[in-house]
Structure formats: C-alpha cells, structure tokens
Amino acid sequence: MGIVKKLLLKYSKVTTVKLNANITPYYHIVSNENVSHIQHLYSYKNINQFEEDLIYLQEHYQVISPDKIVDEFHLKHQKKCILSFDDGLVENYTIILPLLEKYKIKAVFFINPSFIDNKVFLNKHLKSILIEELLKIPHNHIVWNKIKFSKSENLKNQVLKYELSNNQIFDLFDVIEFDFKEYLQERPIYMNKNQIQELIDKGHFIGGHTMTHPYLNNLNEDEQFAEITDSILWIKQYFKVDYNLFSFPYSDNYASKNLIKRLENWDKNMIIFGNSSYKKDVSKNIVQRFSAEKPIAPLKNIISTELIYMYYTKLVGKFKVKRK
Ligand SMILES: [Zn+2]
Numbered sequence: 147m148g149i150v151k152k153l154l155l156k157y158s159k160v161t162t163v164k165l166n167a168n169i170t171p172y173y174h175i176v177s178n179e180n181v182s183h184i185q186h187l188y189s190y191k192n193i194n195q196f197e198e199d200l201i202y203l204q205e206h207y208q209v210i211s212p213d214k215i216v217d218e219f220h221l222k223h224q225k226k227c228i229l230s231f232d233d234g235l236v237e238n239y240t241i242i243l244p245l246l247e248k249y250k251i252k253a254v255f256f257i258n259p260s261f262i263d264n265k266v267f268l269n270k271h272l273k274s275i276l277i278e279e280l281l282k283i284p285h286n287h288i289v290w291n292k293i294k295f296s297k298s299e300n301l302k303n304q305v306l307k308y309e310l311s312n313n314q315i316f317d318l319f320d321v322i323e324f325d326f327k328e329y330l331q332e333r334p335i336y337m338n339k340n341q342i343q344e345l346i347d348k349g350h351f352i353g354g355h356t357m358t359h360p361y362l363n364n365l366n367e368d369e370q371f372a373e374i375t376d377s378i379l380w381i382k383q384y385f386k387v388d389y390n391l392f393s394f395p396y397s398d399n400y401a402s403k404n405l406i407k408r409l410e411n412w413d414k415n416m417i418i419f420g421n422s423s424y425k426k427d428v429s430k431n432i433v434q435r436f437s438a439e440k441p442i443a444p445l446k447n448i449i450s451t452e453l454i455y456m457y458y459t460k461l462v463g464k465f466k467v468k469r470k
Contacts, residue, residue: 230419262342343385371412398421422467428467
C-alpha cells in the first residue's frame with residue numbers, strides 16, 4: 147500500500163464519499179489464529195472482522211455472480227459487488243465458506259491447480275514457515291551460516307529477500323529438525339479437490355490463478371499464456387465448469403496489451419481479474435479489484451479509501467492502467 151492510500155485509509159473514518167460505486171473486494175484468508183505460512187507475508191482479518199464486512203456487503207450491495215459481469219457489472223453506480231478469494235487456502239473452505247453460506251453470498255475462488263492436495267507449495271508460504279521456525283531459534287549458527295545471514299539485518303526481511311528454492315527450504319527444515327509433514331497433517335495449506343467441488347456444488351465459482359503462481363515478469367509471453375490457460379483448462383477438465391475466469395498472481399502490472407488480446411482471442415467471454423483497484427483498463431473483460439484484507443479497516447473504510455484514491459489518480463493522470 148502506497149503512502150497516499152495509507153493516509154487516506156487513516157482518515158477514511160471521517161470522510162464521506164457516496165458509496166454507490168460497484169465494488170470488487172478480494173481476500174486470501176480469514177482466521178483467528180496466527181497461520182504460520184501466511185503471518186510473515188501479510189496481515190489478515192479475524193472471523194469477527196470478516197463477518198462485519200459481510201454484513202456491510204449484504205446490507206449495502208448486491209453481490210452478483212461472474213456470469214453477469216459483462217452485462218451488469220460495468221454499468222456504473224449500481225452498487226453491485228463481486229467478491230473473490232485468491233490462492234485456494236484451506237481456510238477458504240473451513241472458515242470462509244460457512245460464513246458465505248450464513249449470509250447467502252456467492253463468491254469466486256481463484257486457485258492454482260499445482261497446489262491442490264498439498265504436494266507442491268508456493269515458495270512464499272514456505273518462507274513464512276521458515277521465518278516462524280527460525281525466530282524460535284535465533285542463535286542457531288548452523289542455519290545462519292547455511293543461508294549466509296548477516297546478524298545485523300532483520301531476519302524476516304532477509305528470508306523474504308533471499309532467493310531460496312523450495313528444496314533449499316526443505317533442507318533447512320531438516321537442519322532445524324522441523325517436521326513439515328507433521329505440520330501439513332495438522333493443517334493442510336491448500337484446499338483439496340473435494341473441498342473445491344463442494345464450493346462449486348454450493349453455487350460458488352472457481353477460476354484459474356496460473357498453475358504455479360509464478361512472477362509473470364520472469365516469464366516470456368508464451369510461458370505466461372501457458373501458465374494462465376493451463377490453469378483454466380485444468381479446472382474445466384476436472385470440475386466440468388463451463389466458464390473461464392482468471393486472476394493474476396501477485397499483480398496484473400506485467401500483463402501486456404498483447405497478452406490480454408491473446409487471452410481474449412482464446413475466449414472472448416473470459417473474465418480477467420486484476421488487483422489495481424479502481425482503474426480504467428484496456429478491455430471490458432478485465433475486472434480490477436482491491437484488497438479488503440487489512441485487519442485495521444472495515445470494508446466500508448476501505449471502499450471509501452479506494453474511491454477517494456480513484457479521484458486522486460484521475461487528478462494526477464494515473465487513472466488508466468498502463469500496458470506495454
Ligand atoms: Zn495469489
């Protein structure tokens with residue numbers, strides 16, 4: 147979050163904006179616990195905070211399903227909402243699904259097929275666990291030497307910055323005698339196929355989020371296209387859904403105009419979700435979202451912050467998404 151947005155969020159309680167725009171909040175996780183594989187990456191709402199968001203949503207917005215996006219969502223000032231969740235974390239099923247059922251709200255869940263069933267892992271999730279475990283043994287010099295830490299710098303920043311492959315992290319787990327298998331048995335990180343099927347059976351939507359959640363800027367355009375379309379095809383084949391939904395991992399900043407065009411040629415009805423907040427994009431098939439995950443702010447404050455920020459971007463000429 148940039149400085150301008152942080153400031154706006156601070157004063158969002160006292161600002162009054164007409165909240166009649168369509169909204170697109172997204173989250174990754176909701177939990178009352180310190181989730182080891184997430185807690186050193188970003189903060190998230192607890193169940194009460196999330197439930198307050200849902201109550202606010204239900205009272206003030208009409209949550210629509212993605213098949214209506216193209217027809218309905220781009221009509222301005224309809225107070226429509228599309229709610230979505232990225233990364234396919236197990237809490238989507240254990241915590242979020244029951245709450246959505248309680249308030250009769252339908253959502254879109256974006257998943258990475260490679261992670262389903264907890265055999266392949268997002269590097270950042272493993273890093274967060276490593277940080278948590280290393281913090282418990284701050285004077286372990288064997289680990290220090292192995293990953294060449296300087297003791298002066300903050301451990302968390304170093305681990306996040308340092309390039310460590312998943313296999314290197316597993317080796318370090320062995321060194322510090324951390325039993326990752328046992329960790330997974332107690333708490334799987336991602337949803338399994340049955341849980342995802344239940345989301346679909348209960349009327350929710352599933353979309354692709356690439357196969358392996360790569361940084362798209364590290365891939366060439368053909369590789370980007372394959373990561374994206376493979377994830378959608380996998381979902382179609384396995385869960386027999388008849389729509390194509392996709393959300394960009396990390397950021398949509400690196401998606402070129404040409405990539406978007408190729409995706410639209412591949413399927414003209416495909417809906418592509420970004421996370422650049424309120425911005426004008428190159429195609430009406432792109433839905434830009436904003437994160438509602440910050441636990442310090444109720445959804446209402448986040449919406450007004452995003453809307454005021456939109457006016458700011460218009461003022462300074464940053465309203466249009468720049469695509470190469
Ligand atoms: Zn993601």
